[in-house]
Every structure is written in C-alpha cells, then in structure tokens.
Amino acid sequence: MPVLYLDIETDNTNGFGLDVFNGKIVTIQILLPSGKTIILKDPGSLDNVKSLLENNLIVGHNLKFDSKFLKHHFGVTLYNVYDTYLAEIILSGGLYAGKHGVTGLKDLVFRYCGQQMNKEEQQGFRYGVPLTQEQKQYAANDLKYLPEIFKQQQAKIKLLELENIINTEMKALPAIVWLELSGIYVDRKRLNELQKEINTRKREAEQSLYEMFRTSKINLNSTQQLTKELNRLGIPVKNTKSEELAKFDHPIIKTLTEYKETEKLLNTFVGKLPTFINKKTGRIHADFFQLGAKSGRLSCTKPNLQQQPSRTLPEWRTIFKAAEGNKIITADYSQIELRILAQVSGDKEYLKAYNTENADLHKLTASKIFNKPLDAVDKKDRSVAKTVNFGIAYGMWAPGLQKKLQSAGIEITDNEAEGIIKGFYEAYPGVAKYLRDISTEGLKNLEVKNKAGRIMRFEKPEDEKAQKSIKRESKNLPIQSLCADMVKIAMGNIFLKLEPKGVKFINTVHDELVFECTEEQAEEVQDIVKTEMEKAGSLFLTDLPCSAEVTVSDIWEKD
Template identity: 30%
Template sequence: MTKLVLIDGSSYLYRAFHALPPLSNAAGEPTGALFGVVNMLRGHLKEAPEHMAFVLDASGPTFRDALFPAYKAQRPPMPDELRAQVAPMMEIVAALGIPILRVPGVEADDVIGTLAVLGAAQGMAVVVSTSDKDMAQLVRPGVVLVNTMSGSRLDSDAAVLAKFGVRAEQIIDYLALMGDAVDNIPGVPKCGPKTAAKWLAEYHTLDGVIANADKIGGKIGESLREALPRLPLNRDLTTIKTDVVLEQGPAELALRARDVEALRGLYARYGFNQALKELDGDAASSIAAPAKLPSTSGRGFVAPLPTTATPIDPGLSAAGEYACVLTPAQLDAWVAQLHAADAFAIDTETDSLDPLQANLVGISLSVTPGKACYIPLAHDSPGAPAQLPREVVLQTLRPLLSDPDKHKIGQHGKYDLHVLARHGVALQGYADDTMLESFVLEAGIARHDMDTLAQRHLGYTTVKYDAVTGKGAKKIPFAQVSVDDATRYAAEDADITLRLHRVLGAKLAAEPALQTVYRQIEMPLVPVLARVEDNGVLIDIEVLRKQSAELSRRMLAAQQRATELAGRSFNLDSPKQLGALLFDELKLPALVKTPGGAPSTNEEALEAIADQHELPRIILEYRGLAKLRSTYTDKLPEMVNPHTGRVHTSYHQAGAATGRLSSSDPNLQNIPIRSEDGRRIRTAFIAPPGRQLVACDYSQIELRIMAHLSEDPALVRAFEQGADIHRATAAEVFGKPIGEVSANERRAAKAINFGLIYGMGAFGLARQLGIGRGEAQDYIALYFSRYPGVRDYMERTRALARDRGYVETVFGRRLTLEYIHSRNAAQRAGAERAAINAPMQGTAADIIKRAMVAVDGWLAGHRTQALMILQVHDELVFEVDADFVPELLHSVPALMTSAAQLKVPLVVDSGVGENWDQAH
C-alpha cells in the first residue's frame, strides 16, 4: 500500500522551539527548533514513504478570522530566534526532496485534513505527523496520527477514546466545549477534558449537550448555559476543513531526489554532525539519538548543559546545583545540612500514582534555593550506578523526618506523607505546602501544579516528567530513567518547591485573613485527609456483583421489551437508530429538538413523550441501569486495594474554588442517592464484624449560613425554633399557618430556598416546579417580601463583589470572581450568581474542614475503636466498634456543631447501621 506522510510543519516548528534548549552553532546562529524538526524529518524518511508533504500556515488571514475576529488575536509575534530558523528549515526541507505546501485563506490543518481524507479514499496509508490534539478528529480507517516527539500514535477510534475519553468523531465537539486558549477560543469556563468527555459520553454530541444544558447542575451547569450562544461558532472554528481546493492531490506529492550537496553544506553550517554522517553513508547513526547528561557518579553535581547543537533530551534546561547522593559520605553531608536548617523541602519519586501502592524510587531534598540533592534508591536503568540501600537511607533520615520541630515543605505533600508512611516513616512537622499556599491565595486560578506555579511566580520553566520518561508506547517507569536525568528532574522539584514557598509564603503573610485560612484550616487538614484516605472503606464485593447481575438482567429485559415494542431489533445506544424508530416509524411527536432542529433523543425528549408510548420509558430505564452498572457496581470491585482489601479514595483540597473537597479514584461523592437503585449501591459499603458505620451529617447547612449572613429575622427565627425550614418558608410565602401548608407548597418553598442560593431565576424555578414563568416569578417576589433580609444580602454582596472583585467566607477565604466586570452580560450575570452562592458553599466547606480537624484530634485517643473513613459533601462517616458507638455519637456531633459560631444553631443528624445506606 502506498504511504503518504503529511507533516504539520507549523506545529513541529513551535514545539521544537519550546521543547529544546536554546542551541546555537559555532557562528552563534540559533538552531534548537531547526534541530528538532530535522531529526523528526529524518525519522520519517527512514521509513521510506512514497509520498510526503511538509505543510505550513500561509501568511495572511484565514476564513476563521472572518468568522471570529479575535481568533488567535492574543498570540505574540514569532520570536526573533525562531524566525531566524524558518528560512534554513525551508532550505533543508526542499533539499530533502519533500514538497512544501502553503495555501492562502486556510490553515495548515485544513490542507492536511483535505489531503488525509483524499489519500485514504484513494487507498493510501496516510500518516499525519503532528503534535496538535485537534488533528485527532481526522483519525479513521486509513489515517493514523503520530507524534515523533512523544512517540505517541493514534491509529484507531479506540486509541483516541483511550487518550481523550471521546471518539474521533466527537473531537470537534470536545474542543468546542473546552475552547482553546492557544487559539483564543473561549470554551465553557471550568470545562476541562474530563467534564467535556463526560458530557459527550452522556449526550453524544455538542447538539445533545446544548439540548440538555438545563439538566446539568452546579456551577459548571451555569457556565455551560452562559456559554451556549458561542458553542456553534466554537464548533465551526475547531472543525478542520476536508474540502480545500488544492493544486496538488495526494498522488502528486511524490518524494523527489535529495540534493546531497545542498544538504551537506546546510548540515555542516548548523552543526548537525549525526545527519552529516548519515548523509555520507554512516547508516549506523541514521537517527540522532539524545545524548545522556554527564554522569553524576562519584561527583555529586550535574555539569552544565551544553549550549551548542549537541543532541540532548528535550526539555532539560539548566538550573541550580543538583547533587546526586550515592555514597554514605555524601548522605552524611546532606544530613548535616538538614540538621542545621530550620526547614527544608522534600519530595519523593515513586513507581505509581497510587500512593498507597507506590514503591519509593528516590527522595529529593533542598535547604537553600538553587541547591538540592536527589537520593536514588531503586533505579535499574542500564548502567545505573550502585545506590545506597533504601532501608539505610530511611533509617538515616528518620530522626529528621519524624521530628515535629523540623519544618518540612512540599508540593501536594499529602502524597509524600502516604509514600513515606508506606515505607515505615511517619513524617512529622509538615508545615507548608506550596499547592495549598497558591490555592488559598488564588482560588480562582484553575491550576496549582508545580510546573504552572514555577512559570507564573518564578518565570521558570521546569523539566517536565514526560521529558525524562517519554510518552505513549515509549514511556518508561521512573525507576528506569537514568540516574543523571532523574537527578536533574527530581532535585529540581525540591529546589522549586523551596523557591515557591519563599514567594508564596511572603504573599500570604501580607494577607492576615488568608494566612489564617491557610494555617488554621488547610494545613492542619493535610494529615487528617491522609489518615482518612489510608483508613479506606470496606465494600462487599459479592453484594456489588449481585447488583451488577441484577442490573444486567434488567437491562436485558429492557432490551427485549424494547425489541417487542419496536417490532424489530435495534441498537438502544444509538441515538440515530432510536430517533428513526420513535419519530419516523412510530410517528411519536418530536417535542424536543436539537439546536440544529433535528428531533432529540436525550433524557428530556424521552421524558416528554413517555406518557404517549411505552418505548421511551423503557429506553430511559435501560440508560439509568447501564450508567449505574458501568460507573459503580462493575467498577468499584476493581478498585479494591489488594494489600488492604479496601477502597481508598483520594481527596483534593485545591479543586473547587469554594474550598469544597472533591474525591477521585473512585469518586465516592457522586454515588446517586435519589433513586432506589442508586441508594442500594451504598449498602455495599459495610462495616467489618464487630463494628458499625456511623454517619454524621450537617442539616441544611447552606441555608443556615444564608440566615447567618443575611441576618433576616424571620429566617433566623425559624432556625432558632427548630422549625421545618421548608414548611416555615411556605407558611411565610403563602401566608398561612404552618400546620396548613400542603405538600406541594412545601415542595415549592424547598425549591425556592435552595434555588435562590444557587442563583436560580424564575425560568429555572418554573421548569423545576412545572409551573408558568409568571407564577414562578410571583413565588420569588413573595419570598423576598417575607424575607427582605435575604434580598438585601444579595444586593449588598453583588455590590461588594463588583467593588472588590471577590467575596469572602465567614472565615476569610477569598473567592475571586473573574468575570464580575465582564462586558459579556451572561458572564457578568454568572459571576454575580457566584458572588451570592460562593460565601455559603465556601463557609460550609470551611466548617466541615474545621470539624474534621477537631474530630481527628479527638479520635487520636481512640484510634483502635473508631476510624473516620469518608467525607461526602456535608457528611462524615465513621467505622466504629459496636460498644463505642454511644460515646462517638455523644462527642462527634458536639465537635461538629462547635466548628463555627453562627447566628443560628448548627444541627447534625446522625445514623448507625451495618452499611452506609442504613447509617445515612
């Protein structure tokens, strides 16, 4: 089969420029980007393709600029060092005999997309060589994406799904939802890859997501609804054209003969010695391999990186003095420095992302900015030097690590606490965490990882993990990374952590309220969360298996019934087949349409016609059962830790801007409890023999915080009297005695109570209650007439947010409102809604965090009798000896209610059972 290789020249030129150090030739001309591109081209040519093209963006505007004038508007001009390398790159490409394509009015992506589709249609094996994720939309039979810099390969829909969480045909919609900061395409705020993939898994297409936007809750749902008007344009901008009119088709892109003399002169000028040897017939060196850094064995320090075009690992850049500790004398010297210091930064390197199963590969330490060491413990790469025994190193460091008076500094140090504990070292004195310092200072900033923080606060580009381990199929475990490369990477982690702490700590010190949040809430919580994660929760795998089997039987029954109703077999998971059946064959009314006007088969559409035919109801039942099985009953047993027999979730402190904890692997906070099938999943979370589960849950905490913040007399009075707050609200709104409130009136009052604190308007309330918008507006007006303090609080808060650009919790946590002054009315309205809700959600988060710290302190004297095993929203779950349950029920709720002093009482509801469902 004829092979066609399409090179995304623009992508590789910039990628090589930013990935490689600032190399230069003997004359001082920059060569870094040129070196990377040439090596990539030589790699492709080694595979002897018959057809090839090097595609670049043409100068001038494209059709996307006409669609969206701000498209790529924020991009800075090409750096002079890069611009100087474009002309020689074109000379080398031409001398290699590779056709060069530049088509005005479109981008290189569109040219590549058109050629890829044409080539595959003509029976060619098309390889698209790019580092651009947008190109994944081109993957199909006959079209493969390769990234020669990372070694990754996308050759099927399954490969795309594994990498991005969506199919190739969904990539356009995936990009439209996320937006693209590089191209200045604004997506849905806070919608990252996981959220976009989740929505598309549920609703299949962008049109499906748009049609179901009202069903997506929380802040992200608000963001989605605000972004709806621009999403169709986003889709147009992210769609690669495959119908560009070209002067040359795939068959006309045959490789020409190389101009050997021209290449010899160019390679010699730019110092590409390996390429020059290859040109002169040295087949053994046909591809320039990255050279290793100078060995650290016996010297302790890594030599400076070369500044000429010597091939080196991409991404490795000069830093401080980084020592590799390989001898007892070197270790003793560093221990002496640690003893003399008031504080030091520490980081661990392991062989797993799961801290409860990870094995220690090395430890890095830093006492002074610009100096750090790495102690390799388990590197087994070829030629690896002899390393100090792990137990010897840990025994030597243990007195320092377990000394509570010796302050340690880390970045996401909870992971390191777990790893060291797994190796018998109880880290004490963990005093500062740069991730949490950043989070408290800038909760509205999406990323608090070390690489991002180093760039933002230090102007420093760190060595990336993938630069030393590789990517994709070529990725190696960290234990197989050479000790030299590992030293540069790992020691830098400790060094940058220390440097960041110096900067972020000073910023916190200048903000007393934020410093209090950091010192009294976030930092004390780190070891508490580590203990909760380590405790884990016991699950009954057999119960889950039975539930999976039952769900499967019910899914099969639903499939069979659907087939009977349809009169033929069809794919229940195919919206296209379902739409044809419901609306073309059965002639059911299409009451819900996609934005494009086509009949929708989403949940809302099926609910709308479920009373007209049994089939839509069966499809809804099938979908609900399938989601429960795939997400929970099948998956949870696979996540049991083989060493403990328990499920151990990971809690994230620096996730939600409000301070709310989130969890993952597994996410135990999203187990559904509104349906009987969902609640049954909690029955699989059990207590071991002789123990019970106890759940302690704050009652209506956000409404109580609203009463505290608004100081509305009627609302405060209702909570002080211990009234059913929703019934009390209904009595106020509808002007009748509390005993005469109907169930529907209470339901309406509940929707108003919770809806208003989340910024719900008349439209949303009307949809939720199934009433007219005018009637819903009347309900809201009545509410504010009876609770004027709530209205006044909302108005004050909006004004304060506009004035300061942020709001605060009761405890001083600051919540920045990025769009409070936006010219976009939808964005501005969303920020104002956030200004109302964030202080309540943030205060609730602060309260339960304070409670966890207090409860953990009390549990310190009862570790053998009770464990805190879960935190879910406003609830804490404990595993308790049966005879200790009364004492825990006496002490824990009291500690939780004393975590804050509000103008209304905090109330904690408690339950006990053999499983979580019984206790909840």
C-alpha cells in the first residue's frame, strides 16, 4: 500500500486552534510517494483527495488531531494510519505514556534525525490570509522528517517483535476519533434533581455533625479542626482521609463520611460537569488518550468520564441518557482480569472454575481458604474471597486485604489476613507460581511482556521500595495490559461495522464499551458488540471461555 505523509495547520484565532467544533483548517499538507508536497490552503472541499486519503496508508504525528478535523469538517475518514507519536510510546515500553517533552514531533526529529525544529511559526496560520514563505517552509518541514522517523521506528518495531501491538493501536485510532466526535449526552434536568438530593443530604449531615460536636463554629472542611474535635471526643484519628476514618466504628465517623462524599460530589462532579457540555452539539466530548498508561489503557480528561462517582452514588449514571428515540448499549467483559490470570497462570483449579457451567469462583475460593464445604460458604466468606481474587493480581498482601475489607465493613486481624492469603496461594499453586515468577522476571529484566506481545518497561530502581513496586507492577501489568489489548482489538473491528451505520461510540471505561444507536438498531448493535468483544478475547483466552455482558437501556447502566 502506498505511503502518504500528512499534517494540518489550524487557525488559533480566539484560541480555537485545538477545538474541532469551532476551529478551522488553514492548510492540509500531503507528502506524496514521488517526493512532491501538496499544500491545500483554506480547503472548502476535499473531494479531489478524499479517495487518496481514505485508501492509502497515512503516516503522521498525533494523527488523532488531524483525523478529527478531517472527519468533522470534510467527512474524510482515515482508515489506514501509522502515528509516529503512538509508535514512540509503544517502543518506549510505555515509559513515555503521559510524559511531555519526549514524544513531540520536535523530540522525534532530534532523536531520529539529529535536527532542531523551530515551531515558532505554528501559531501564525490564519484562515483567509495568504501563507508567507516562512509558513510554507514550516508546513513542508512538518512532513520532511516523517519518512526517516517512520523508517527507523519500523526497524525497531521489527527488532522488538511489536508488529501486532502496533497493528492493534493503529486500527484502534479511528475508533478513538469516532469516540471523541460522538460525545455523550447529559440530562440536565436529571442532574439538577440529583443536585437537590445531594444538597439535602449534605445539609442533613452538616446539621448532625454540629449537634454531635456540640458546636457550629467548626469548619467541616478543615482537616486540622476535624482531627482535633474527633480526638476531643475520644476518637484517635490521625487525619480525616477516608482510609483513616474507615478504621473507626462510630456514628460521627459515618456522618462525617457522608458529608465528605456529598461535598466531593457537588464540587468535583455536579458543579463541573455542565461546563464541559459543548454549546454546538449539546454533548460532552472528552479527551481520550489512547496510551494513557504504561499498560496501554486509555485515560481521559475534560472531564474524566472513566472516573464517575457511580460507586458512592449508584444513580449517578442516570444523568447520561440516550437522545429521544435512541438506546444506550453498554458492554463489558465478565471477570476479565481473573480469566486472564487463569489463562496466563494455567492454574488447573482456576481454569476448571471457568470451564464448569454455573461455577462460582469466589465461592470456590472461599471454600478453599476457609476449609468449608461449598454449601457452607456464607455471604461474608464469599465477599472476603472476592476481595482476595481481585486483589491478588495487584500484589495485595495482608495489610492491603485488611484495608479493603475494612472499607466494606469486614474486620479481620493481622494473623487472619495472612492466613487467608497463604490459604489462597496453597489452593491455587499455578497462580502462586506465575505471580512469583513474573515478579522476579520483571525486577531482573526491568520489563515484562504480555501474551499479545506488548512490552512494559521499568526505570532502574534506586531503593528497596522501588524494587517492591516493580515486583508488584510486574504481577498486574501483563494482565491489565492484555485486557486493554482485547478492548482495542474489539474497538477497531466494531468501528468498521458500526460507525458507517451512524451509531455513536460514547464512552469506554477499561473493559467496558458504551454505544448509542436508534431503537431499531439496538438488537443488531448489541449482537455485533458482544460478538466482536468475545472474538477479541478468545484470541488470547484459548483455555477458557470469554464472556461479554451487554445491557440495552435508555441510560448508561450495567447489569
């Protein structure tokens, strides 16, 4: 497939240069295989180059930006892409994820070509104003070094056997563009109702605290004052952090926790969310970073739609609503990280649990660690076992287990916590061996690789604490990253099937994908999403089934 090199410049007048809905494209520059550079100034239509852009491999730097503008303004979809920005993060083993000053085009030009780029002209492009000679040169320079960067990156990719990961990421990029342009709708009326409810809860908690403290002259948002007052009442808290408060069983602690939760809901979520609603579309278009973490997981800002308060406020998701006549399709993998752990460890009992119809892994684990028959396992036993199952791959040990269970209202002693975790490792020797081996390997090689071939590297540790951190991360990263790869493979394939049908891709949270479509499309969309997610998972889960659960609703909700 022929390779074209692409870049665009936008008009930053009034600060709209990065805003796809209000900004304008000033130039589109394309470097052809012949070596000729085309510069299209103030394009009104791209009919002449649409086929060229949609049917060839497009190489560029941070192509999500260019793709969004081309799609929104001209209906041009870049299907086959290679992004030097994403490739560099992958080649770094995720060390460059979220870092500035190491993955910009200027950084790559210096790293691969030994040249210093001058970016001063970037802010001067104006729609309707002819280009200066300097601007023409600047536009050409943004393409000039891409072939050499592409060539050298390709050699590194081959050497490190990262072809599959690069392919997964580049196929997922058009889906991220689809996601950001789709946006998610917020029901302002429902948000206002929740705001009133939370305000009422806050006032009630506030009044109760004043009565319990026997004074209203205390600043309930002052850690220092609250700590002093709680100590005065005989509650020896060191501070008012949630994990510290969870250690104490007292009515005032419960009320204070309620107050702090309502305060956070109002300030962090309820108050800020409306400011992100786009005036032109009436929807929130968050920024998703495709390689937001070393594991390959996405991260999100403006706002962070991946960290919404649905745990502290279960009804929160009701504000994210489908437009009239539409439905929201929410799909997520069932216990995916535990299934991955079963696959990579090869543990016979773990695999057996997932290959036995109606088996309950958490109940099985409880039976093993508490040495009880399955029918004697109670709700508390299962809850403890569930916490252990999900926490063990994160390197959780006794203190972590105690803290987790404490926040769920379950108290256990140090010895009990150590006994439970020891019992888990004895019950699942395959899991124990895998976690032991991978943590040793991670510290020795300062990198781990997942089943898909993704490499995750670590900085050289300077002390024992850093060494422990590497060992802990080495246990979880191959699991978490494989989940990310499954989701991205599914995402890329779903894009090809559903985006042309007008379906919106409105959110993703780790192992969850969320879509909006018409009522008539709902059944078809549900089937396609479930099929593609399970197909992507089964590429790696070869010894046990992969299951995706799908919900169809008027709001963003899960089973």
